[in-house]
Amino acid sequence: MKNLIKLTAVLTVVAVVLGVLLGWGGERRPVVTAQALPCVEMGEQLVCFDGQPAGDMRCENVDPSTVLCTRS
Numbered sequence: 001m002k003n004l005i006k007l008t009a010v011l012t013v014v015a016v017v018l019g020v021l022l023g024w025g026g027e028r029r030p031v032v033t034a035q036a037l038p039c040v041e042m043g044e045q046l047v048c049f050d051g052q053p054a055g056d057m058r059c060e061n062v063d064p065s066t067v068l069c070t071r072s
Helices: 002-024
Strands: 040-041 045-050 057-063 067-069
Touching: none
Parallel strands: 045 067
Antiparallel strands: 040 045, 057 067
């Protein structure tokens, strides 16, 4: 009876360890949450803000028709 209990305990531990290793080693996908940037058209250019458009902002041209402004 003692041997059966020991064997059951060993098999349980081995099953748990294998389950953790297989679950941990699997491919993980990164989680990304994104929100649309608030943008305003100013003439020929589209000006987009990363965050609230207030205070000190640092702006740079992303392409000829788009400007991205971020907090400094």
